[in-house]
Amino acid sequence: MNTAALQTRAQEIVVDEAFPHAPEAIWRTLTSGELMGRWLGMEPSGFEPVAGNRFTYRTTSAGEWDGTIQCEALDVIPNERFAYSWKGGHEGNAGYGAPLDTVVTFTLEKVEGGTRLRLVHSGFVLPRNDTAYRNMSGGWNKVVPRIGAMTGEHASS
Amino acid sequence: MLIHAAMIQTSSIDEVMRALADPTRRAVFERIASSDEINVAELTRTSGVTQGAVSQHLKSLKRAGLVVERPQGRNVFYRAKPEGLAPLFDWLSHYDAFWRERFANLRTLLKEIDP
Numbered sequence: 306m307n308t309a310a311l312q313t314r315a316q317e318i319v320v321d322e323a324f325p326h327a328p329e330a331i332w333r334t335l336t337s338g339e340l341m342g343r344w345l346g347m348e349p350s351g352f353e354p355v356a357g358n359r360f361t362y363r364t365t366s367a368g369e370w371d372g373t374i375q376c377e378a379l380d381v382i383p384n385e386r387f388a389y390s391w392k393g394g395h396e397g398n399a400g401y402g403a404p405l406d407t408v409v410t411f412t413l414e415k416v417e418g419g420t421r422l423r424l425v426h427s428g429f430v431l432p433r434n435d436t437a438y439r440n441m442s443g444g445w446n447k448v449v450p451r452i453g454a455m456t457g458e459h460a461s462s
Numbered sequence: 463m464l465i466h467a468a469m470i471q472t473s474s475i476d477e478v479m480r481a482l483a484d485p486t487r488r489a490v491f492e493r494i495a496s497s498d499e500i501n502v503a504e505l506t507r508t509s510g511v512t513q514g515a516v517s518q519h520l521k522s523l524k525r526a527g528l529v530v531e532r533p534q535g536r537n538v539f540y541r542a543k544p545e546g547l548a549p550l551f552d553w554l555s556h557y558d559a560f561w562r563e564r565f566a567n568l569r570t571l572l573k574e575i576d577p
Contacts, residue, residue, distance in 0.1 A: 344568040
């Protein structure tokens with residue numbers, strides 16, 4: 306019996322875009338609670354841009370999860386890199402509100418005429434089944450590279 | 463907001479995730495997926511659990527749209543339906559959409575505060 310073929314695999318989301326603004330301006334929007342609220346739609350509680358700082362976001366609740374996202378600043382390098390953990394959900398939920406133990410990383414790179422901002426939201430664990438997908442068009446093996454291709458297409462916009 | 467993730471076909475995702483959350487059931491699904499077709503007797507022989515337990519797992523997998531059955535005489539054969547895993551991709555792609563939207567908001571905000 307082939308028990309190894311069905312595994313869980315961590316997936317990540319990548320968005321990579323260039324902005325016509327200096328890294329310092331973008332950094333401010335990433336690390337000011339008030340500005341975060343304006344573009345992220347959630348203002349953090351207890352946030353300070355210091356590694357080790359614990360803060361929370363509040364979003365829509367689901368089942369036994371009250372919608373609190375627990376975060377910890379992991380890496381704070383001004384104008385270059387900001388990473389924090391993003392944990393939430395409850396074991397009683399599947400789909401939306403299921404347990405998430407993920408990491409959000411913003412990387413800023415100065416480029417001609419502005420800044421390239423790259424977001425990686427990593428640690429999504431999904432079941433994977435190579436056998437089941439081997440012969441399936443539009444399946445796992447196709448979809449994952451497509452997500453990659455989409456982010457690539459947007460990189461220069 | 464993560465609200466977007468809630469608007470997708472959550473019932474289907476819930477069922478798929480629930481169905482695959484159980485390690486024994488996941489093993490049953492994998493056993494089916496690695497065969498063209500398989501019946502309960504053979505699944506029971508190779509899964510190490512009772513036939514009753516296998517039947518229960520099959521019921522969950524069917525409900526989640528992960529397997530289909532084909533009756534033949536007194537036998538029922540099961541086969542994997544990989545399309546059933548599609549909702550999981552939707553779930554991930556909604557987080558993808560979440561961040562794309564936020565990037566668009568960020569672009570607007572930056573124009574405003576750093577013209």
